[in-house]
Each structure stands twice: as C-alpha cells, then as structure tokens.
Amino acid sequence: MTDRLSIALAQINPTVGAIAANIDRIRDARAEAAARGADLMVCPELSVTGYPPEDLVLKPFFLDVVERAVRELAAETADGGPALLVGAPWRDGDKRHNAALLLDGGAVAAIRFKVDLPNYGVFDEKRLFDPGPLPGPINVRGVRLGVPICEDMWSVDVIETLAESGAEILVVPNGSPFELGKHDQRVQLAVRRVTESGLPLLYVNQVGGQDELVFDGASFALGADCRLVAQAPAFTEHLLITRWERGDDDVWSCADTECVAPPEGLESIYAALVLALRDYVTKNGFPGVILGLSGGIDSALSAAIAVDALGADRVHGVMMPSPHTAQDSLDDAAESAELLGCKLDTVPIVPAMEAFERMLLPAFAGRDPDATEENIQARSRGVTLMALSNKFGPMVLSTGNKSEMSVGYATLYGDMCGGYAVLKDVYKTTVYALARWRNAHQTEGALGPAGRVVPERVLVKAPTAELKPGQTDQDTLPPYDALDDILRCLVEKDLGVAEIVARGHAPEVVDKVWRMLHLAEYKRRQAPPGPKITPRLFNRERRYPITNGFGGIA
Ligand SMILES: Nc1ncnc2c1ncn2[C@@H]1O[C@H](COP(=O)(O)OP(=O)(O)OC[C@H]2O[C@@H]([n+]3cccc(C(=O)O)c3)[C@H](O)[C@@H]2O)[C@@H](O)[C@H]1O
Ligand SMILES: Nc1ncnc2c1ncn2[C@@H]1O[C@H](COP(=O)(O)OP(=O)(O)OP(=O)(O)O)[C@@H](O)[C@H]1O
Numbered sequence: 001m002t003d004r005l006s007i008a009l010a011q012i013n014p015t016v017g018a019i020a021a022n023i024d025r026i027r028d029a030r031a032e033a034a035a036r037g038a039d040l041m042v043c044p045e046l047s048v049t050g051y052p053p054e055d056l057v058l059k060p061f062f063l064d065v066v067e068r069a070v071r072e073l074a075a076e077t078a079d080g081g082p083a084l085l086v087g088a089p090w091r092d093g094d095k096r097h098n099a100a101l102l103l104d105g106g107a108v109a110a111i112r113f114k115v116d117l118p119n120y121g122v123f124d125e126k127r128l129f130d131p132g133p134l135p136g137p138i139n140v141r142g143v144r145l146g147v148p149i150c151e152d153m154w155s156v157d158v159i160e161t162l163a164e165s166g167a168e169i170l171v172v173p174n175g176s177p178f179e180l181g182k183h184d185q186r187v188q189l190a191v192r193r194v195t196e197s198g199l200p201l202l203y204v205n206q207v208g209g210q211d212e213l214v215f216d217g218a219s220f221a222l223g224a225d226c227r228l229v230a231q232a233p234a235f236t237e238h239l240l241i242t243r244w245e246r247g248d249d250d251v252w253s254c255a256d257t258e259c260v261a262p263p264e265g266l267e268s269i270y271a272a273l274v275l276a277l278r279d280y281v282t283k284n285g286f287p288g289v290i291l292g293l294s295g296g297i298d299s300a301l302s303a304a305i306a307v308d309a310l311g312a313d314r315v316h317g318v319m320m321p322s323p324h325t326a327q328d329s330l331d332d333a334a335e336s337a338e339l340l341g342c343k344l345d346t347v348p349i350v351p352a353m354e355a356f357e358r359m360l361l362p363a364f365a366g367r368d369p370d371a372t373e374e375n376i377q378a379r380s381r382g383v384t385l386m387a388l389s390n391k392f393g394p395m396v397l398s399t400g401n402k403s404e405m406s407v408g409y410a411t412l413y414g415d416m417c418g419g420y421a422v423l424k425d426v427y428k429t430t431v432y433a434l435a436r437w438r439n440a441h442q443t444e445g446a447l448g449p450a451g452r453v454v455p456e457r458v459l460v461k462a463p464t465a466e467l468k469p470g471q472t473d474q475d476t477l478p479p480y481d482a483l484d485d486i487l488r489c490l491v492e493k494d495l496g497v498a499e500i501v502a503r504g505h506a507p508e509v510v511d512k513v514w515r516m517l518h519l520a521e522y523k524r525r526q527a528p529p530g531p532k533i534t535p536r537l538f539n540r541e542r543r544y545p546i547t548n549g550f551g552g553i554a
C-alpha cells in the first residue's frame with residue numbers, strides 16, 4: 001500500500017478554445033511537476049478547453065478535436081512521469097459531460113462526470129452538459145481519490161457519496177470566477193465539506209481573464225483537521241506541490257508548504273481588473289489600448305489599470321478638448337499621463353462639432369440647443385478614438401463605471417464606444433477608493449510605476465461630463481454615496497422601495513433612481529463587456545427586459 005503521495009496543483013491560465021496551446025501549458029507544468037517529484041498533477045475544471053467554453057461544446061467537431069488532444073496527451077503519460085487529472089467536455093453515448101479525466105500509464109485511466117451543473121449567475125451549464133451519476137473514488141497509484149468537480153463541492157451529496165465509498169483524499173478541479181469576498185466563501189465551504197467527510201481537500205482553480213470573468217486561482221489545500229496547509233498566490237499562474245503521508249490512523253496529512261495569503265478588499269478588486277484587462281487585450285491580439293483622457297477620475301483610473309496591466313508603452317491617452325473643457329482638465333489629463341509615463345496626444349473636437357452644427361443647421365432650424373449637441377461632443381470623441389484604433393490597431397478602452405451605466409449617464413455611440421469597459425462593474429464610490437488605494441500601493445506584478453498615479457486634484461474636484469458650461473454630475477444625479485447605496489439595493493439585493501427608504505434615503509430619490517435604472521436597460525444591452533467583481537454584473541448575470549411595462553418597486 002502506498003503511504004506517500006505528492007500532488008501538484010497546476011493553477012494554469014488557459015485560453016478558451018485554444019486546445020493545442022492549453023495542452024502545451026499542461027505539458028510544461030507536468031514536466032516541472034515531474035522534476036519536483038510529483039506523483040499526480042491536478043489541473044482546473046475543463047482545463048483542456050479553458051472555462052467556460054460556452055457553446056463551443058455544442059459543436060461535435062470541437063469535441064472531436066478535444067478528444068483527439070486528450071488521447072494524445074494520455075499517450076504521453078506512458079513515460080512513467082506523474083499521472084494527470086485534466087478537465088474536458090466528454091461524450092458518453094448521446095450524452096455530453098463536464099468531465100475530469102485521469103491520464104496515466106499511457107491511457108485514459110478513469111473518467112468522472114460533474115453531477116451538480118450550476119445554472120445561475122454567470123453559469124449556464126445545464127444547457128451545455130448532462131449531469132453525471134453520483135461518483136465513486138478513482139484509484140491513483142494505490143490511493144482512492146474523490147473528484148468532485150467545482151459546483152459538486154458546493155452541496156453535501158457528492159462528497160458524502162465519495163466519503164461513503166472509500167475516498168481517502170478529495171481533489172477538486174475548479175473554474176470559479178472572482179468576485180469580492182469569493183475566496184473566503186470557497187474556503188468556508190471547503191472547511192464544511194472537510195468537517196462533514198473527515199477527508200483532506202485540495203482545491204485547484206483556474207487563473208486568468210476570460211471576457212467578463214476573471215479567475216483568481218488562489219488554489220489551496222486543507223488537512224483533515226481543516227488546517228490550511230497550502231495556498232498558492234492569487235492572480236498568477238503557479239504550480240503548488242503538496243506532499244501527503246498516510247498516518248497510522250489511515251488519515252492523510254500534508255507537510256506544511258507555501259502559503260501565500262491572497263489579497264483582500266480593494267487590493268483584490270484592483271488585481272482582478274488588471275488581470276482581466278491584460279488577458280482580454282493580449283488573448284485577443286491587440287498591441288495595446290487607446291482611451292480618452294479627460295482629466296476626470298474614470299479615465300485616470302482606467303489608464304492606471306491599463307498601464308499596470310500592459311506597461312506604459314502599450315497605453316495611449318488622447319485629450320479631446322471642446323470649448324467647454326476647463327484648463328484644469330487639460331492639466332489633469334497631462335499630469336495623469338506624466339505620472340503613468342504613457343503617451344498623450346491632444347486632438348481638439350471643435351472642427352467636428354462645427355461641422356455637425358453646419359450640417360444639421362437646416363434640419364434643426366427653429367430648435368434650441370439641448371442634450372443633442374452635448375451628445376455630439378461625446379460622439380465626436382468616440383469617432384476619433386475608433387478612427388485611431390482602426391488606423392493603428394489598439395483597442396478602445398471604454399471608461400464608464402457601474403453607477404453611470406446603471407442610470408444611463410453616458411452617451412450611446414459616444415463615450416460608451418469601445419471594446420472593453422474595465423470599470424463596468426465598479427461603482428463610482430469604489431472608483432475613488434481604488435484610485436486612492438493605488439496611489440498608496442501597488443499589486444504584485446504590476447507594470448506601472450510605484451507611487452501616485454492619479455493626480456490629487458482629480459480625487460477632490462467635482463465630477464463633470466463637461467458637455468456644457470459649469471455642468472457637474474450632481475446636477476442630474478444624487479450624490480454618489482447615496483446613488484451607489486440605492487443601486488446596490490436595487491441591482492444586487494432586489495430590495496423594494498420601503499426597504500431602501502428605511503435605510504435613510506428620500507422616497508423621491510429612490511423612485512428617481514429606479515426609473516433611471518429601468519429606462520437605461522437599452523443602453524446597457526449595447527455596452528461593451530467588462531470584468532465581474534460584484535455579485536451581479538450587468539447583462540451577463542442581471543438580465544432585465546428592455547421592453548418592460550413593470551413600473552413598481554414596492
Ligand atoms: N428603449 C430604447 N431602445 C432603443 N433605443 C432607445 C431607447 N430609448 C431611447 N433610445 C435611443 O437613445 C437615444 C438617447 O440616448 P443617448 O443618445 O445616449 O442620449 P441621452 O441618454 O439622452 O443623453 C446622454 C446623457 O448622458 C450624460 N453623459 C454623457 C456623456 C458622458 C457622461 C459622463 O459623465 O460620463 C454623461 C449626458 O449629460 C446626458 O444626460 C434616443 O435619442 C434614442 O435614439
Ligand atoms: N475632453 C476629453 N478628452 C478626452 N476624452 C474625454 C474628454 N471628455 C470626455 N472624455 C472621454 O469620455 C469619458 C466620459 O467622460 P466624462 O468627462 O463625460 O465623464 P466621467 O464619467 O466623469 O469620466 P471622467 O471621470 O474620466 O471624466 C471619459 O472618461 C473620457 O474617456
């Protein structure tokens with residue numbers, strides 16, 4: 001009987017659909033695991049395709065390619081090196097499963113299917129996969145391992161079955177996306193499962209950005225006594241080696257190994273945004289990003305995140321003054337670019353505004369100027385940025401935040417244009433907090449300069465769209481502290497008006513915010529994607545009808 005087992009947790013960053021590249025990553029990690037004496041290397045959920053592969057798995061041709069790649073990789077395990085536990089969509093007769101496959105001795109040695117298919121929030125697995133039967137353990141080098149797949153760990157049944165059928169150690173492959181506080185939630189759940197089953201548990205999570213999702217990794221291992229015995233760093237690829245030994249009481253214990261505490265709070269949000277943007281830009285093949293630098297907080301923070309993600313030489317700011325642009329805005333945009341070390345061009349939009357005015361003069365005869373002319377400014381900037389993107393290749397980085405997108409305080413085809421909106425799920429109050437945090441700290445692996453990156457005045461001046469003289473956001477919107485609290489209640493907690501008023505908000509303000517939220521659904525449907533950091537990201541997991549006759553919130 002084997003009394004020792006070394007298990008490597010391969011926290012890799014796959015690209016969805018890039019099967020050959022993902023297999024290369026797994027192969028490289030296995031070579032390192034072999035050199036460090038591992039008997040088994042465990043990869044995240046659906047590691048061969050990347051998570052979530054979405055409707056790619058509905059294509060039989062895609063599944064053929066996956067199966068061929070897995071069988072070729074399995075053949076390589078005839079070399080006597082570590083066994084491999086990989087994840088892939090897998091067919092069984094006319095069923096399609098989310099599977100964990102043990103590759104060992106040159107073959108696919110065992111297969112287990114996911115039982116609990118998540119179908120809430122950002123997950124859509126019921127339309128893609130068939131559930132598997134309650135599983136038994138698999139035998140790896142003489143040790144019985146239970147393999148619950150991600151959501152299988154979130155309820156009792158699968159692990160209870162595995163424990164009852166003789167599993168000795170639980171090994172959990174995951175594709176678990178980040179949101180604020182998610183790591184603690186996972187550890188608490190894992191502790192519950194360990195307490196119920198009496199078995200040690202290894203949790204292996206994917207890392208990297210995939211469209212709206214960002215995976216933080218933060219893989220870990222718990223001993224049978226619920227002690228944290230290993231913890232991989234978050235937001236970066238890592239191979240975590242754990243060494244287990246069977247005790248006289250038949251309980252496996254792990255020699256203490258590296259434990260790197262994951263970031264929390266604002267630091268975790270900032271790290272998530274950096275990784276999400278970096279992977280979106282690089283995995284989609286852009287040379288860099290271009291953004292409008294207005295001298296305001298949203299563009300200043302977006303630029304800082306972009307420089308930390310990509311390096312200053314891949315970020316291009318453009319100041320596009322109109323007659324309403326204050327000297328302070330010009331100076332603040334220049335200081336932002338200087339602090340970050342990124343390029344800043346100035347392209348005045350006055351000629352475009354004048355051209356539209358002349359062009360529309362006959363059509364607008366007899367009409368007073370209104371929001372129409374304001375929006376032409378925002379759209380002139382959008383056209384300019386898209387032209388620079390077309391000509392030179394960088395993706396337009398959209399700067400809108402969650403508070404604005406909630407209430408429709410943004411111009412369709414204007415400042416809403418762009419490929420990715422890095423602050424899409426970040427409320428304005430959090431935008432300020434993140435900027436202050438970044439001025440005093442830096443995340444691991446950030447490519448930007450240390451120290452202040454957002455000018456002090458940008459943090460203290462009144463936010464303004466500068467689309468007409470003397471305009472501030474608060475002419476139209478409630479103060480951001482109040483607005484964000486009301487929005488969290490409406491968007492994330494589904495509270496009614498009475499409950500929100502009971503928190504100290506004026507009924508007419510709550511009513512106004514609800515109406516604005518409701519009326520802006522059409523804008524959000526046309527907004528660029530951006531990374532999830534809250535429990536409810538617009539479009540991906542909060543899906544309201546646009547044509548919607550329901551007016552009440554009580
Ligand atoms: N249900 C629906 N389905 C599809 N389309 C719909 C629609 N309702 C209106 N529309 C269309 O949308 C148009 C109105 O939307 P839009 O053209 O965007 O314009 P609108 O929402 O009227 O104005 C933009 C607002 O955003 C503010 N803003 C702009 C730029 C930057 C900032 C900032 O500080 O970040 C704020 C600006 O001060 C103004 O209050 C309508 O004319 C109509 O064409
Ligand atoms: N003068 C400008 N030059 C360059 N870009 C601009 C200018 N004005 C607005 N933009 C772009 O449009 C976005 C929306 O900006 P606006 O100033 O209207 O409101 P905001 O939401 O307060 O953003 P910010 O805090 O960045 O100013 C900005 O983030 C910026 O990318």
Ligand SMILES: NC(=O)CC[C@H](N)C(=O)O
Nearest residue numbers: 118150151154175176177
């Ligand atoms: N891929 C999954 O099954 C993920 C679901 C799970 N509840 C999580 O977020 O961790």
